[in-house]
Amino acid sequence: MLAVMATTYRCPQDGARADVTSLTWCCPVCRGPWDLDFESAGPLRPGDLPGRVNSLWRYEEVLPLSSPATTLGEGRTPLVPLTGTVSAKLDFLMPTLSFKDRGAVMLAELARRLAPERVVADSSGNAGTAVAAYCARAALPCTVYVPEGTSPKKTEQIRAHGARLEIVPGDREATARAARTAADAPGTFYASHVFNPYFLHGTKTYVYELWEDLGGRLPDAIAVPVGNGTLLLGAALATAELLAQGLIDTRPALIAVQAEAVSPLAAAFHAGAEDLLGVPAGATASPTLAEGIAIPRPPRARAILAAVRESGGTFLTVTEDRIRAAQLDLAARGFYVETTGVACWAAVGGWTDRSVVVPLCGAGLKTGLAA
Numbered sequence: 381m382l383a384v385m386a387t388t389y390r391c392p393q394d395g396a397r398a399d400v401t402s403l404t405w406c407c408p409v410c411r412g413p414w415d416l417d418f419e420s421a422g423p424l425r426p427g428d429l430p431g432r433v434n435s436l437w438r439y440e441e442v443l444p445l446s447s448p449a450t451t452l453g454e455g456r457t458p459l460v461p462l463t464g465t466v467s468a469k470l471d472f473l474m475p476t477l478s479f480k481d482r483g484a485v486m487l488a489e490l491a492r493r494l495a496p497e498r499v500v501a502d503s504s505g506n507a508g509t510a511v512a513a514y515c516a517r518a519a520l521p522c523t524v525y526v527p528e529g530t531s532p533k534k535t536e537q538i539r540a541h542g543a544r545l546e547i548v549p550g551d552r553e554a555t556a557r558a559a560r561t562a563a564d565a566p567g568t569f570y571a572s573h574v575f576n577p578y579f580l581h582g583t584k585t586y587v588y589e590l591w592e593d594l595g596g597r598l599p600d601a602i603a604v605p606v607g608n609g610t611l612l613l614g615a616a617l618a619t620a621e622l623l624a625q626g627l628i629d630t631r632p633a634l635i636a637v638q639a640e641a642v643s644p645l646a647a648a649f650h651a652g653a654e655d656l657l658g659v660p661a662g663a664t665a666s667p668t669l670a671e672g673i674a675i676p677r678p679p680r681a682r683a684i685l686a687a688v689r690e691s692g693g694t695f696l697t698v699t700e701d702r703i704r705a706a707q708l709d710l711a712a713r714g715f716y717v718e719t720t721g722v723a724c725w726a727a728v729g730g731w732t733d734r735s736v737v738v739p740l741c742g743a744g745l746k747t748g749l750a751a
């Protein structure tokens with residue numbers, strides 16, 4: 381087992397640090413999210429991969445934890461061509477039917493080693509579901525906060541895993557505030573997919589898998605739906621690591637996709653800003669079918685904007701009509717995907733000039749067909 385003691389949390393804003401064995405979920409100076417400093421056991425040697433465990437844990441050299449007791453066999457999802465240039469990675473084929481398992485297994489494994497009195501999480505649905513499942517696997521008591529209006533199939537799944545469910549009136553921000561208050565109680569591990577950087581070191585395996593499946597290369601562009609940016613920041617981590625290890629020559633463009641109805645990052649990006657633009661007092665997010673990315677104020681906004689710029693990528697937005705049409709179109713091609721997970725296909729499905737991979741990142745049965 382890799383000792384977690386060798387690893388520390390570090391604030392990207394002010395350099396504050398905390399030991400990862402503490403239950404400190406945010407920077408005590410600025411209350412912002414942590415990054416993770418850890419020494420990789422690398423380098424990753426492609427020739428070593430055949431014959432390894434067929435899950436994301438095969439990339440053990442570059443992960444902050446190893447020899448997990450909480451695994452459910454997550455990762456190694458298929459890559460399937462949709463057109464001549466666009467391929468889909470089927471991340472809905474995960475133990476809890478969404479890509480969030482990649483990060484949730486890291487949080488649950490860390491929590492298992494720290495043995496807190498309780499775990500809390502907050503989510504628009506899929507991350508909470510994943511944390512609930514992996515906490516069940518780790519035999520940890522778990523409470524999940526979700527906003528009112530979360531898809532009933534997701535809340536049913538959270539309850540089925542034995543987690544306590546707290547349905548919070550108001551929007552996603554209200555849910556996050558309720559969870560953060562609970563997270564401050566002593567003995568609590570906050571399994572936050574937004575604040576805890578272990579989550580991003582799980583989602584980065586999405587890109588390591590692409591790299592392995594494409595024979596040591598990456599596509600010209602990687603499109604990801606962005607709300608809190610957990611898959612995007614994981615992708616940025618992976619491409620930086622692959623470059624640093626000399627395993628790729630060029631960085632793929634990161635194409636960040638938001639629902640037009642809730643697109644604070646796209647607005648900031650196209651205004652040339654390094655952080656979110658001011659939000660008028662009293663403003664509330666418009667409803668969108670893409671509930672998984674309806675995040676009005678993502679805490680890692682600065683890092684997300686910087687990552688997309690450094691990659692030479694851009695932000696695209698999609699309307700509700702295009703989300704509806706993309707869900708039907710993918711279903712007609714044999715893939716039943718939830719409304720958030722079709723956003724990238726809606727945005728770049730028509731591309732013909734360069735190779736791009738879109739994640740189909742949640743199962744259609746989680747939300748049903750958009751009305």
Ligand SMILES: [Zn+2]
Nearest residue numbers: 391394407410
């Ligand atoms: Zn800080």
